[in-house]
Amino acid sequence: MTQFKAVLGVGGGIAAYKAAELARALIERGFSVQTVMTEAAQEFVRPLTFAALTGNKVITSMFGARSADEVLSSSVEHISVARDNQILVVAPATADLLARFAHGLANDFLTTLYLAFTGPVLAAPSMNTAMWEHPATQDNLALLRSRGVHVMPPDSGPLACGTTGAGRLPDPERIAAYALRLLLQRHDLDGETVLITAGPTREPLDPVRFISNRSSGKMGYALAEAASLRGARVLLVSGPVNLPPPDNVELISVQTAAEMHQAVMAHLEEATIVIKAAAVADYHLARVPPQKVKKTAMRLSLELDPTPDILAEIGRRKRDQLLIGFAAETENLVPEAKRKMETKNCDMVVANFVSQDGTGFESDENEVVMVMRTGETVSPPRGQKREIAAQILDQALKLRLALHSKS
Numbered sequence: 503m504t505q506f507k508a509v510l511g512v513g514g515g516i517a518a519y520k521a522a523e524l525a526r527a528l529i530e531r532g533f534s535v536q537t538v539m540t541e542a543a544q545e546f547v548r549p550l551t552f553a554a555l556t557g558n559k560v561i562t563s564m565f566g567a568r569s570a571d572e573v574l575s576s577s578v579e580h581i582s583v584a585r586d587n588q589i590l591v592v593a594p595a596t597a598d599l600l601a602r603f604a605h606g607l608a609n610d611f612l613t614t615l616y617l618a619f620t621g622p623v624l625a626a627p628s629m630n631t632a633m634w635e636h637p638a639t640q641d642n643l644a645l646l647r648s649r650g651v652h653v654m655p656p657d658s659g660p661l662a663c664g665t666t667g668a669g670r671l672p673d674p675e676r677i678a679a680y681a682l683r684l685l686l687q688r689h690d691l692d693g694e695t696v697l698i699t700a701g702p703t704r705e706p707l708d709p710v711r712f713i714s715n716r717s718s719g720k721m722g723y724a725l726a727e728a729a730s731l732r733g734a735r736v737l738l739v740s741g742p743v744n745l746p747p748p749d750n751v752e753l754i755s756v757q758t759a760a761e762m763h764q765a766v767m768a769h770l771e772e773a774t775i776v777i778k779a780a781a782v783a784d785y786h787l788a789r790v791p792p793q794k795v796k797k798t799a800m801r802l803s804l805e806l807d808p809t810p811d812i813l814a815e816i817g818r819r820k821r822d823q824l825l826i827g828f829a830a831e832t833e834n835l836v837p838e839a840k841r842k843m844e845t846k847n848c849d850m851v852v853a854n855f856v857s858q859d860g861t862g863f864e865s866d867e868n869e870v871v872m873v874m875r876t877g878e879t880v881s882p883p884r885g886q887k888r889e890i891a892a893q894i895l896d897q898a899l900k901l902r903l904a905l906h907s908k909s
């Protein structure tokens with residue numbers, strides 16, 4: 503279901519192909535997308551790519567090959583596109599586009615639209631490092647920022663021109679999340695500090711081997727993104743995952759359960775809400791051999807010790823914090839969640855059924871039951887982890903109100 507309307511302005515840079523991924527990421531976040539391409543952008547990617555992805559006609563020029571009548575009937579198209587959309591996202595924003603925006607030129611559809619657009623504008627620049635650092639570009643950016651344009655600075659790394667430095671288009675997922683954040687007016691987590699754990703832990707067996715599990719971190723990262731979008735300061739304690747951290751989140755990377763335990767305890771006092779979505783290893787090898795264990799023909803047994811139960815310790819130490827645990831279960835979902843809530847002194851336990859295809863570990867979707875201290879259980883329909891994350895936060899705020907009104 504689309505909730506928001508965005509214009510995606512695509513500039514003529516090598517990163518134009520990544521704008522296709524951005525269109526998809528925006529659609530996944532509930533946007534309908536109207537693409538506008540500069541003439542140069544069309545040298546890099548065909549408009550058909552965007553038309554197919556967005557299901558909307560792509561605007562490629564001010565007048566195109568239209569007849570005089572057609573031009574007259576649609577001569578104010580830039581005004582209607584400006585009026586009908588809530589946000590203008592420009593990616594890649596080339597040095598040329600930034601200059602034309604900054605100096606009020608209206609010499610193609612995108613620059614004319616920019617002048618007519620009264621909603622938020624998000625520019626994601628991408629270019630060669632020397633062009634990015636040039637005083638002309640920096641002055642144009644300063645001018646645009648002073649007029650309220652939101653600018654996502656480019657990432658650093660290897661560039662298409664063969665050099666390395668600042669100039670890479672930020673990850674399209676991050677640009678889409680930023681666009682959503684600009685539109686979401688809900689600030690119901692303003693002033694909160696949410697401490698979230700995510701991903702697996704890795705318990706070494708020797709310098710090259712470890713015990714771990716299938717957690718991808720997607721559930722915890724979705725919670726971090728959702729909490730940050732709603733105004734919270736987010737501390738994300740993450741095991742090793744292959745996900746970029748959401749914007750405006752303080753990432754604390756850890757490997758082992760012991761490191762996760764230490765990081766969580768170090769920040770516990772700052773948190774108003776703690777969410778333990780990580781899949782923490784329950785056992786580890788207490789004495790890890792310093793050298794790689796050699797293969798022999800003999801049977802090898804491992805004697806493992808329990809890791810610290812971080813959730814249980816937070817449950818013992820917590821004062822005012824709202825504590826939300828997760829439970830990955832293959833049977834008896836609700837009774838197990840209730841047992842964990844009692845034994846670990848949680849306020850809510852989010853139980854996932856992890857033996858079902860397409861939910862739980864690694865997948866983009868999840869199906870959960872939220873079991874509350876008040877005795878209530880809430881079972882939202884199966885959905886994207888982002889949607890589930892939003893519902894967990896909604897229920898957390900409702901639960902806190904209910905618990906406070908009781909006390």
Ligand code: PMT
Nearest residue numbers: 717718719720721778779781782812813828829830863864
């Ligand atoms: O990361 P994804 O691929 O998106 O998958 C999501 C998920 C399935 C990992 C996640 O939603 C989930 O269920 N996380 C908890 C997994 C788990 O370890 O469950 P558990 O039932 O073993 O542990 C219960 C709770 O105790 C969890 O909140 C866990 O973080 C916590 N725990 C467990 C062991 C330990 N030593 N310390 C802990 O704090």
